[in-house]
Amino acid sequence: MGLNRVPGLLFGGDYNPEQWPEHVWDEDVRLMAEAGVNMATVAVFSWSRLEPRPGEYDFGWLDRVMDLLHEHGVAADLATATATPPPWLVREHPQTLPVDACGTRLDFGSRQSYCPSSPAFRQATARLARVMAERYRDHPALAMWHIGNEYADHTLECFCDESARHFRRWLRERHGTVDGLNAAWGTSCWGQHYTAFDQVNPPRKAPGPVNPAQVLDWRRFCSDALLECFELEKAVLREVTPDVPVTTNFMSILHGLDYWKWAAAEDVVSDDAYPDPADPASHVAVALSYDLMRSLKRRPWILLEQASSAVSWREVNAPKPPGMMRLHSLQALAHGADGAMFFQWRQAKYGPEKFHSALLPHGGTASRGWQDTLRLGADLRRLAEIAGTQTRAEVALVLGWDSWWGLEAPESMPSNRLRLKELMQAWYAPLHARGVAVDLVPPLGDLSGYRVVIAPNLYMCTQEQAEWLAAFAGHLVVGPFSGVVDQDDQVHDGGAPGPLRGLLGLTVDEFWPLPDGRTQEVRLAAPIEGDGAAAVPARTWAEWLRVGEARVLARYEGGDLDGQAAITRHGDATYLGCLLDDVTPVLTEVLAAAGVEPVADVPEGVEATRRGRYLFLLNHTTSPVKVDLREPGVDLLTGRDLRGRIEIQGRDAVVLRTGPEPGATGPRTGGGDSHPVGVHPADVPPTDISPTEGER
Structure with a gap:
């Protein structure tokens, strides 16, 4: 070894x-x-x-x-x-213990009992x-x-004086001057204008809502x-x-x-x-x-x-x-x-x-x-x-932490019901169900090799990010409440979708969050439903759109938004101004247009993924299921040669070694200029956990 x-x-x-x-x-x-x-x-x-x-x-x-x-x-x-x-460290240096937003110093007796x-x-x-x-x-x-x-897990943040000093150093490096900080935070609102960095504290407990731009920078810090x-x-x-x-x-x-x-x-x-x-x-x-x-x-x-x-x-x-x-x-x-x-x-x-x-x-x-x-x-x-083999995905979901932190800022949004993980799951679940491989990419990440890119939400979107999406040569899907603010959480001139306006061919006239328990029907029309049309309920969120050059794919039916555009397309960019109960009809149409195929045809409850030449079929149900194999192979778990229709027992699996590996074993190298990534050789059987060459 x-x-x-x-x-x-x-x-x-x-x-x-x-x-x-x-x-x-x-x-x-x-x-x-x-x-x-x-x-x-x-x-x-x-x-x-x-x-x-x-x-x-x-x-x-x-x-x-x-x-x-x-x-x-x-x-x-x-x-x-x-x-x-250890106990001796926190007793000799009690200032190492973390302090919460209310100023209470937490004591020793659990784990992660430290101020970062x-x-x-x-x-x-x-x-x-x-x-x-x-x-x-x-x-x-x-x-x-x-x-x-x-x-x-337990200690994400500490609000002590040492953390405050560290935060100020971080802010000075990010914003340069106090004037830069004031401009980024919009401190003219509510009389928060600073004249020195030492006046700035972490977003400790305050009488009312704390400046969301300050909270955003605190998350980054x-x-x-x-x-x-x-x-x-x-x-x-x-x-x-x-x-x-x-x-x-x-x-x-x-x-x-x-x-x-x-x-x-x-x-x-x-x-x-x-x-x-x-x-x-x-x-x-x-x-x-x-x-x-x-x-x-x-x-x-x-x-x-x-x-x-x-x-x-x-x-x-x-x-x-x-x-x-x-x-x-x-x-x-x-x-x-x-x-x-x-x-x-x-x-x-x-x-x-x-x-x-x-x-x-x-x-x-x-x-x-x-x-x-x-x-x-x-x-x-x-x-x-x-070991060492890789997955090749043709669909990518965009995930950026800055935008996530901004989206879920407390006490300052049109609705506190928009949760990024739920928005991502709404798109991921139907992709997973049909056996379509998915990568995640950061804003400005490498999109070469993908046919479909989905941004379930891009609340924070810069001009550079908009140009990055516009340069993508495949099919783009953008979810609601996107292109709202810049990197400092300031609303774009002209409102949403900000720098995405030209790409999407529309403007958001007004956000229309839906109260809990209320739905808004959305009537889907061709090409989403072929020759027919169907209604799908939307919950939580809707938007009043002013459509420019985009085509309308669906309209609201009934209620205050009756007849207004709900889903649009401009070129190969689709925009959803609402949260549909089920995005499957939209997704199915986009995947078909992009030529994205599942790795296997599987019944409900069966997960299909591929790593190089290896096809995984996982039955998450408790009952036997039948799957039709597209190509024969050897089940590594049992040694059986399998072909045609096979049966997989409840909570059982098949790992099929098929013929030669289909195409490249990895979609590309790189994950964006700011986060370069490498590619692990696909033909190395042992687990390679060596440092990358550039870090030795």
Whole structure:
């Protein structure tokens, strides 16, 4: 096993040996070998054990763990242990503890109990990272560094005085002068004009609504402040261990952090995903987040955490029924993951997560969960050859964090019901149902190779972004409330859609948010419905459009908007001025015009995706289904030769190795000038988790 390469697909989970007597460790590594575990995440929350007093270290126990892992063929995703500071640090430096918007300093006793801007916290993390790197730089088990843990899960922001000083430095760098800040924030409104940067504070609790431009910059700052913490440790690790890749585990599609910027700073994208077993549609939502992970660097990623059964933090923690753990793991692989790992290896005996499931449950090897672990380990070994292969998508969804933060600003919008993830799901769900591969792209990202680009919402749109969309040669779909403001959250002259006006051929006369429980009928006409016409209800949002050069594809029927245009097209750009209950009719027509075909014809509840020459068919229903294969192949899970009509049992799957790989294995390189990405070789069987060449 090479230092930075683990053959095949990664399988394992978080391992917390410090929670157990040392005599248990031998059983752990023996059972890991039996299950086929080849990677363990170690020392995530171990700072207080590794550095029990300032500058005094105890690495003996971790040395033995690392040796045991290596002896049993298990690589280490070794954490820098900085996810939670030790008690001595927060007691000696109480200013390291975070402060909420009301001025209350939160105390020690959970995790992530730190202020991201605290110099004392940052100095201590850099010191520990260096000691860890120097100690384990040559250890044969070390395969990857794991910095922090689930950044922004508990501590996204801190409103203390140190954070205020940091925020002011960030603002000075962004806006240059106080006059620049005043112009960007529109401080003439409500008498907020500043004459010095030291008058500016974070958006703490105030008597009324806080300036939305200030809140927007605060969102940007909080993401950047945490990223600085990550990059501080990364710089130390890169200096001491330049050939060991670095990751931190993302949290699917997280509002608080701009993952385009974060992914550019790490070597390997990894994600934690916990779809709710009680939600029959949860596999659709998590598929969207997996497609984001694959898109962030345009190469395979790692599912670093998932639950083998129940979690411990919902109001009701439903377990995963038989087959679901395996199916969810295969789903991650289907969407480009090169590993299916878990939280955690051995189920905890105490603490907040003692009822969180694990690969080795409380009941030990006699439990149903352990049998599921053994089965999945065997399956992943059978699927080893898919490692490194990629997905080619012809449809892209636009996701930009700046626009998301602006859209969901509190207390200043026409409606607080517009939620970006819901808007994205409205388009993604029917694409997912019909087996159409989807990438996500940032504003200004590379659109070459796509036939269809969908912007479910682009509330914030600059002139540069409008030109970027206008240059796209395929079919464009833009959702409502787009092109409203610029990068400073200031309404464009002439109103929406601002710089998109020429591209869309219309103007929004007035926003028309719909009260809860009220609908507005939208009459779809040709070409959307062919020779006929149909009515589809819209909820939450509508707009009064003034149509210029665009053609009207649908009109409102009844109500105050009766007869007004609802959906338009100008050239190959379609605009929806409303939120339809079901966008399928519009989507079907656009896909047909663009020549986009699904990877397979599947019944409802069956997910179809392709990685290179490998076709994944996942039955998320509880009943057998029949699927007609377009081409024969070998099911890697069973070794069977399959052709024609096949049957897939409930919560089961087929992973079909078909003929030669269809065309290119990746759509393109690059994800926009500001976030360049690389392409992972599609013909490399082992999981390659080495740093990119430019970062060594």
